[in-house]
Amino acid sequence: MLKPLTPMLTVAVPPHxxxxxxxxxxxLETLLALLPASILAVAAFGxxxxxxxxxxxxxxxLTEAVCNRLMKREPSVDDYSALLTGxxxxxxxxxxxxxxxxxxxxxASIALGKMIFGGLGGSPLAAxxxxxxxxRISWPGFMDTNATMLMSDLPAPLQQLKYFGLDxxxxxxxxxxxxxxxxxxxxEVQVAALLAGGxxxxxxxxxxxxxPAGFICGLLATAFIYQLLDPATYAPPLFHLxxxxxxxxxxxxxxxxxxxPIGTVPALLYGLAAGAMVIIIxxxxxYPDGVPFAILLANLFTPLLDRIRPKPFxxxxxxxxxxxxx
Numbered sequence: 329m330l331k332p333l334t335p336m337l338t339v340a341v342p343p344h345x346x347x348x349x350x351x352x353x354x355x356l357e358t359l360l361a362l363l364p365a366s367i368l369a370v371a372a373f374g375x376x377x378x379x380x381x382x383x384x385x386x387x388x389x390l391t392e393a394v395c396n397r398l399m400k401r402e403p404s405v406d407d408y409s410a411l412l413t414g415x416x417x418x419x420x421x422x423x424x425x426x427x428x429x430x431x432x433x434x435x436a437s438i439a440l441g442k443m444i445f446g447g448l449g450g451s452p453l454a455a456x457x458x459x460x461x462x463x464r465i466s467w468p469g470f471m472d473t474n475a476t477m478l479m480s481d482l483p484a485p486l487q488q489l490k491y492f493g494l495d496x497x498x499x500x501x502x503x504x505x506x507x508x509x510x511x512x513x514x515x516e517v518q519v520a521a522l523l524a525g526g527x528x529x530x531x532x533x534x535x536x537x538x539x540p541a542g543f544i545c546g547l548l549a550t551a552f553i554y555q556l557l558d559p560a561t562y563a564p565p566l567f568h569l570x571x572x573x574x575x576x577x578x579x580x581x582x583x584x585x586x587x588x589p590i591g592t593v594p595a596l597l598y599g600l601a602a603g604a605m606v607i608i609i610x611x612x613x614x615y616p617d618g619v620p621f622a623i624l625l626a627n628l629f630t631p632l633l634d635r636i637r638p639k640p641f642x643x644x645x646x647x648x649x650x651x652x653x654x
Contacts, residue, residue, distance in 0.1 A: 351407050351409065351448070352406070352407050354534055357534060358529065358534065359408065360528070361528045361529050362515070362525055364525060365515045365521040365522050365525060365576075366415070367521075368508055369514040369515045372482075372508055372509075376423040377423045377515075380514060381414075381418040383418075383434075384415065384421075384430050385415055387434040388411060388438050389410045389411055389414070391435050391443075392405050395439055395443040396443075399443070404448065413437055413442065413455050416455075416580060417433055417459050418514065419513050419576060419580075420460045420513040420516060421471070421513060423514045425471075429470050432459075432463065434459060435459075436458060437455050437456050440459070440462075441453060441456070441457070452586070452587055452627060453627045454581050456581065457581060457620045457627075461624060464615070472487075482511050483497075483509070485497050486512070486610065487511075489563055490610075493561070494560065502567070502570055505570040507520055512573065512617070513573055516572065519570055519575050522579060523575060526579030526580070529579065535579060536583070536595060538592055539578070539583050539596075540578040540579050540582070540583065542595065542599020542600040543582050543600070543603040544603060546599060546603025547578075547606050548566075550604040550607040550608065552565045568606070573617060577606070577620070577622070582599060582623050587630060589630050589633040589634050591633075593636055594634055601626050601629065602623050603622075605626065606618045608622075
Protein backbone atom coordinates (compact mmCIF):
# COMPACT_ATOMS: atom_id res chain seq x y z
CA MET A 329 0.00 0.00 0.00
CA LEU A 330 1.37 3.38 -1.05
CA LYS A 331 1.85 5.96 1.64
CA PRO A 332 0.22 9.35 1.03
CA LEU A 333 2.60 12.02 -0.17
CA THR A 334 3.56 14.54 2.45
CA PRO A 335 3.62 18.04 0.94
CA MET A 336 6.85 19.91 1.43
CA LEU A 337 6.22 23.62 1.83
CA THR A 338 8.85 26.32 1.96
CA VAL A 339 7.85 29.55 3.66
CA ALA A 340 9.81 32.63 2.60
CA VAL A 341 9.29 36.34 2.17
CA PRO A 342 8.95 37.79 -1.36
CA PRO A 343 10.35 38.20 -3.91
CA HIS A 344 10.17 34.50 -4.73
CA UNK A 345 11.75 34.93 -8.16
CA UNK A 346 14.80 37.17 -8.51
CA UNK A 347 16.11 38.58 -11.78
CA UNK A 348 19.69 38.57 -10.49
CA UNK A 349 20.09 42.35 -10.30
CA UNK A 350 21.02 43.91 -6.98
CA UNK A 351 21.48 47.45 -5.72
CA UNK A 352 25.14 46.80 -5.07
CA UNK A 353 25.72 45.57 -8.62
CA UNK A 354 23.83 48.54 -10.05
CA UNK A 355 25.90 51.00 -8.02
CA LEU A 356 29.19 49.28 -8.84
CA GLU A 357 28.45 49.37 -12.57
CA THR A 358 27.48 53.05 -12.30
CA LEU A 359 30.79 53.73 -10.58
CA LEU A 360 32.49 51.82 -13.39
CA ALA A 361 30.69 54.04 -15.92
CA LEU A 362 32.05 57.12 -14.11
CA LEU A 363 35.61 55.78 -13.98
CA PRO A 364 36.75 57.14 -17.39
CA ALA A 365 35.54 60.64 -16.51
CA SER A 366 37.28 60.38 -13.12
CA ILE A 367 40.58 59.44 -14.77
CA LEU A 368 40.31 62.26 -17.30
CA ALA A 369 39.44 64.73 -14.53
CA VAL A 370 42.66 63.83 -12.69
CA ALA A 371 44.60 64.08 -15.94
CA ALA A 372 43.14 67.52 -16.65
CA PHE A 373 43.12 69.11 -13.19
CA GLY A 374 45.82 67.14 -11.39
CA UNK A 375 45.99 66.08 -7.77
CA UNK A 376 43.36 68.64 -6.75
CA UNK A 377 40.71 66.68 -8.63
CA UNK A 378 41.73 63.48 -6.86
CA UNK A 379 41.65 65.32 -3.52
CA UNK A 380 38.09 66.56 -4.08
CA UNK A 381 36.77 63.18 -5.21
CA UNK A 382 38.47 61.22 -2.44
CA UNK A 383 37.32 63.62 0.29
CA UNK A 384 33.76 63.73 -0.98
CA UNK A 385 33.47 59.95 -1.17
CA UNK A 386 34.99 59.46 2.29
CA UNK A 387 32.74 62.07 3.91
CA UNK A 388 29.67 60.61 2.17
CA UNK A 389 30.33 57.12 3.56
CA LEU A 390 31.05 58.45 7.05
CA THR A 391 27.95 60.67 7.04
CA GLU A 392 25.66 57.81 6.03
CA ALA A 393 27.14 55.60 8.75
CA VAL A 394 26.54 58.30 11.37
CA CYS A 395 22.98 58.91 10.14
CA ASN A 396 22.19 55.20 10.32
CA ARG A 397 23.56 55.11 13.85
CA LEU A 398 21.50 58.12 14.95
CA MET A 399 18.36 56.72 13.27
CA LYS A 400 19.02 53.30 14.87
CA ARG A 401 18.99 51.59 11.49
CA GLU A 402 21.07 48.77 10.10
CA PRO A 403 24.29 49.96 8.38
CA SER A 404 23.77 50.52 4.65
CA VAL A 405 27.18 51.73 3.51
CA ASP A 406 27.98 48.29 2.11
CA ASP A 407 25.68 48.93 -0.87
CA TYR A 408 28.11 51.68 -2.03
CA SER A 409 25.27 54.12 -2.76
CA ALA A 410 26.85 56.71 -0.44
CA LEU A 411 30.10 56.34 -2.36
CA LEU A 412 28.23 57.02 -5.60
CA THR A 413 26.48 60.08 -4.18
CA GLY A 414 29.81 61.46 -2.99
CA UNK A 415 31.41 60.97 -6.41
CA UNK A 416 28.48 62.54 -8.25
CA UNK A 417 28.65 65.56 -5.96
CA UNK A 418 32.41 65.85 -6.47
CA UNK A 419 31.90 65.87 -10.24
CA UNK A 420 29.90 69.09 -9.85
CA UNK A 421 32.66 70.93 -7.98
CA UNK A 422 35.67 72.79 -9.35
CA UNK A 423 39.00 71.13 -8.68
CA UNK A 424 39.98 74.11 -6.51
CA UNK A 425 37.07 73.66 -4.06
CA UNK A 426 38.31 74.02 -0.45
CA UNK A 427 38.02 71.07 1.90
CA UNK A 428 35.32 72.67 4.06
CA UNK A 429 33.11 73.31 1.02
CA UNK A 430 33.46 69.70 -0.11
CA UNK A 431 32.67 68.50 3.41
CA UNK A 432 29.60 70.69 3.95
CA UNK A 433 28.17 69.92 0.52
CA UNK A 434 28.70 66.18 0.88
CA UNK A 435 27.12 66.10 4.35
CA ALA A 436 24.13 68.01 2.98
CA SER A 437 23.83 65.65 0.01
CA ILE A 438 23.66 62.59 2.26
CA ALA A 439 21.83 63.95 5.30
CA LEU A 440 19.38 66.36 3.63
CA GLY A 441 19.22 64.82 0.17
CA LYS A 442 18.97 61.16 1.13
CA MET A 443 18.78 60.06 4.75
CA ILE A 444 16.17 62.55 5.91
CA PHE A 445 13.74 60.92 3.46
CA GLY A 446 14.44 57.43 4.76
CA GLY A 447 17.52 56.46 2.81
CA LEU A 448 18.08 55.05 -0.65
CA GLY A 449 15.06 55.27 -2.95
CA GLY A 450 13.03 57.70 -0.85
CA SER A 451 14.32 61.11 -1.89
CA PRO A 452 12.11 63.26 -4.16
CA LEU A 453 15.22 65.18 -5.26
CA ALA A 454 18.53 64.02 -6.72
CA ALA A 455 20.69 63.87 -3.59
CA UNK A 456 23.96 65.31 -5.05
CA UNK A 457 22.06 68.33 -6.34
CA UNK A 458 20.76 69.17 -2.87
CA UNK A 459 24.31 69.63 -1.59
CA UNK A 460 25.32 71.44 -4.78
CA UNK A 461 22.43 73.91 -4.52
CA UNK A 462 23.28 74.66 -0.87
CA UNK A 463 26.90 75.40 -1.74
CA ARG A 464 26.10 77.29 -4.96
CA ILE A 465 23.71 79.67 -3.22
CA SER A 466 25.71 80.07 -0.01
CA TRP A 467 29.27 80.33 -1.38
CA PRO A 468 29.03 81.24 -5.08
CA GLY A 469 32.57 82.61 -5.16
CA PHE A 470 34.06 79.22 -4.33
CA MET A 471 31.78 77.41 -6.77
CA ASP A 472 32.53 79.70 -9.71
CA THR A 473 35.32 78.12 -11.75
CA ASN A 474 35.92 81.38 -13.55
CA ALA A 475 36.92 82.99 -10.24
CA THR A 476 38.82 80.13 -8.62
CA MET A 477 40.87 78.96 -11.60
CA LEU A 478 41.92 82.21 -13.28
CA MET A 479 45.44 80.95 -13.88
CA SER A 480 44.23 78.09 -16.07
CA ASP A 481 44.54 78.42 -19.83
CA LEU A 482 41.36 76.36 -20.37
CA PRO A 483 38.26 78.23 -21.57
CA ALA A 484 35.19 78.62 -19.40
CA PRO A 485 32.62 78.58 -22.24
CA LEU A 486 29.42 79.15 -20.30
CA GLN A 487 30.92 81.95 -18.19
CA GLN A 488 32.33 83.58 -21.30
CA LEU A 489 28.97 83.36 -23.05
CA LYS A 490 27.11 84.77 -20.04
CA TYR A 491 29.39 87.74 -19.38
CA PHE A 492 30.97 88.53 -22.77
CA GLY A 493 28.44 87.36 -25.35
CA LEU A 494 28.50 85.03 -28.32
CA ASP A 495 31.65 86.51 -29.85
CA UNK A 496 33.70 85.30 -26.89
CA UNK A 497 32.91 81.64 -27.64
CA UNK A 498 32.57 81.69 -31.41
CA UNK A 499 36.13 80.41 -31.87
CA UNK A 500 35.81 77.44 -29.51
CA UNK A 501 36.24 74.07 -31.21
CA UNK A 502 33.39 71.59 -30.55
CA UNK A 503 35.89 68.70 -30.64
CA UNK A 504 37.93 70.38 -27.93
CA UNK A 505 34.82 70.78 -25.78
CA UNK A 506 33.93 67.14 -26.40
CA UNK A 507 37.34 66.09 -25.12
CA UNK A 508 36.87 68.07 -21.91
CA UNK A 509 39.15 71.02 -22.62
CA UNK A 510 37.05 73.50 -20.64
CA UNK A 511 36.55 74.73 -17.12
CA UNK A 512 33.63 73.51 -15.08
CA UNK A 513 32.83 70.78 -12.60
CA UNK A 514 35.87 68.51 -12.51
CA UNK A 515 33.96 65.50 -13.88
CA GLU A 516 30.94 67.00 -15.58
CA VAL A 517 33.00 68.54 -18.41
CA GLN A 518 34.53 65.22 -19.51
CA VAL A 519 31.89 64.90 -22.20
CA ALA A 520 33.35 62.07 -24.29
CA ALA A 521 33.99 59.90 -21.23
CA LEU A 522 30.50 60.60 -19.89
CA LEU A 523 28.96 59.63 -23.23
CA ALA A 524 30.85 56.35 -23.10
CA GLY A 525 29.72 55.78 -19.53
CA GLY A 526 26.13 56.64 -20.39
CA UNK A 527 26.17 54.21 -23.33
CA UNK A 528 27.46 51.51 -20.98
CA UNK A 529 24.57 52.09 -18.57
CA UNK A 530 22.07 52.00 -21.44
CA UNK A 531 23.48 48.70 -22.69
CA UNK A 532 23.40 47.22 -19.21
CA UNK A 533 19.80 48.34 -18.78
CA UNK A 534 20.51 50.46 -15.70
CA UNK A 535 19.29 53.64 -17.41
CA UNK A 536 16.18 53.93 -19.55
CA UNK A 537 16.78 55.78 -22.81
CA UNK A 538 13.66 57.91 -22.46
CA UNK A 539 15.05 60.43 -19.96
CA PRO A 540 18.46 61.05 -21.62
CA ALA A 541 16.83 61.22 -25.06
CA GLY A 542 14.13 63.59 -23.85
CA PHE A 543 16.67 65.73 -22.01
CA ILE A 544 19.00 66.07 -24.99
CA CYS A 545 16.12 66.67 -27.44
CA GLY A 546 14.58 69.30 -25.16
CA LEU A 547 17.91 71.08 -24.78
CA LEU A 548 18.75 71.03 -28.51
CA ALA A 549 15.25 72.04 -29.62
CA THR A 550 15.05 74.97 -27.20
CA ALA A 551 18.54 76.19 -28.09
CA PHE A 552 17.66 75.92 -31.79
CA ILE A 553 14.54 78.04 -31.30
CA TYR A 554 16.52 80.76 -29.55
CA GLN A 555 19.18 80.72 -32.27
CA LEU A 556 16.49 81.09 -34.93
CA LEU A 557 15.14 84.14 -33.09
CA ASP A 558 18.54 85.88 -32.97
CA PRO A 559 21.60 84.07 -34.42
CA ALA A 560 23.86 86.94 -33.38
CA THR A 561 23.01 86.63 -29.68
CA TYR A 562 22.26 83.02 -28.88
CA ALA A 563 24.73 80.14 -29.09
CA PRO A 564 24.09 77.12 -31.35
CA PRO A 565 22.55 73.94 -29.91
CA LEU A 566 25.75 71.89 -30.18
CA PHE A 567 27.61 74.42 -28.03
CA HIS A 568 25.01 74.10 -25.27
CA LEU A 569 25.14 70.31 -25.40
CA UNK A 570 28.94 70.10 -25.17
CA UNK A 571 29.41 72.87 -22.59
CA UNK A 572 29.00 72.50 -18.87
CA UNK A 573 27.13 69.59 -17.35
CA UNK A 574 24.49 68.86 -20.00
CA UNK A 575 25.65 65.33 -20.83
CA UNK A 576 26.42 64.57 -17.17
CA UNK A 577 22.94 65.71 -16.18
CA UNK A 578 21.23 63.77 -18.95
CA UNK A 579 22.75 60.38 -18.09
CA UNK A 580 23.71 60.51 -14.40
CA UNK A 581 21.57 63.10 -12.58
CA UNK A 582 18.21 63.31 -14.31
CA UNK A 583 18.00 59.50 -14.36
CA UNK A 584 18.10 59.18 -10.56
CA UNK A 585 15.58 56.43 -9.84
CA UNK A 586 13.91 57.89 -6.76
CA UNK A 587 13.36 61.38 -8.20
CA UNK A 588 12.40 60.58 -11.82
CA PRO A 589 9.08 59.32 -13.26
CA ILE A 590 8.40 55.65 -13.85
CA GLY A 591 6.27 55.44 -17.00
CA THR A 592 7.49 55.87 -20.57
CA VAL A 593 5.49 58.99 -21.45
CA PRO A 594 6.14 60.65 -18.07
CA ALA A 595 9.87 59.95 -18.44
CA LEU A 596 9.95 61.52 -21.91
CA LEU A 597 8.06 64.60 -20.72
CA TYR A 598 10.30 64.87 -17.69
CA GLY A 599 13.43 64.77 -19.84
CA LEU A 600 12.05 67.27 -22.34
CA ALA A 601 11.09 69.71 -19.59
CA ALA A 602 14.46 69.42 -17.85
CA GLY A 603 16.39 69.92 -21.10
CA ALA A 604 14.30 72.93 -22.09
CA MET A 605 14.72 74.53 -18.67
CA VAL A 606 18.52 74.23 -18.97
CA ILE A 607 18.49 76.65 -21.91
CA ILE A 608 15.92 78.96 -20.31
CA ILE A 609 18.04 79.25 -17.16
CA UNK A 610 21.22 79.77 -19.18
CA UNK A 611 19.55 82.55 -21.17
CA UNK A 612 17.65 84.39 -18.43
CA UNK A 613 19.18 83.18 -15.16
CA UNK A 614 22.04 84.67 -13.21
CA TYR A 615 23.98 81.40 -13.20
CA PRO A 616 26.00 80.40 -16.29
CA ASP A 617 25.01 76.71 -16.20
CA GLY A 618 21.39 75.77 -15.56
CA VAL A 619 21.68 71.97 -15.53
CA PRO A 620 21.51 71.31 -11.76
CA PHE A 621 18.71 73.79 -11.14
CA ALA A 622 16.76 72.54 -14.17
CA ILE A 623 16.90 68.95 -12.91
CA LEU A 624 15.88 69.99 -9.40
CA LEU A 625 12.86 71.82 -10.82
CA ALA A 626 11.98 68.81 -12.97
CA ASN A 627 12.19 66.60 -9.87
CA LEU A 628 9.40 68.65 -8.31
CA PHE A 629 7.09 67.74 -11.21
CA THR A 630 7.74 64.00 -10.91
CA PRO A 631 4.68 63.28 -8.69
CA LEU A 632 2.43 65.07 -11.18
CA LEU A 633 3.96 63.31 -14.17
CA ASP A 634 3.62 59.94 -12.46
CA ARG A 635 -0.16 60.42 -12.49
CA ILE A 636 -0.10 60.05 -16.29
CA ARG A 637 -0.95 56.37 -16.60
CA PRO A 638 -2.15 54.12 -19.42
CA LYS A 639 -5.76 53.08 -19.38
CA PRO A 640 -6.54 49.36 -18.92
CA PHE A 641 -5.97 47.09 -21.91
CA UNK A 642 -3.46 49.42 -23.53
CA UNK A 643 -5.64 52.48 -23.97
CA UNK A 644 -4.15 55.95 -24.46
CA UNK A 645 -2.42 57.78 -21.64
CA UNK A 646 -4.46 60.07 -19.42
CA UNK A 647 -4.30 61.73 -16.03
CA UNK A 648 -5.59 59.48 -13.26
CA UNK A 649 -8.30 60.66 -10.92
CA UNK A 650 -7.82 61.49 -7.27
CA UNK A 651 -8.30 57.87 -6.21
CA UNK A 652 -5.56 56.62 -8.52
CA UNK A 653 -7.80 55.05 -11.18
CA UNK A 654 -7.36 55.56 -14.89
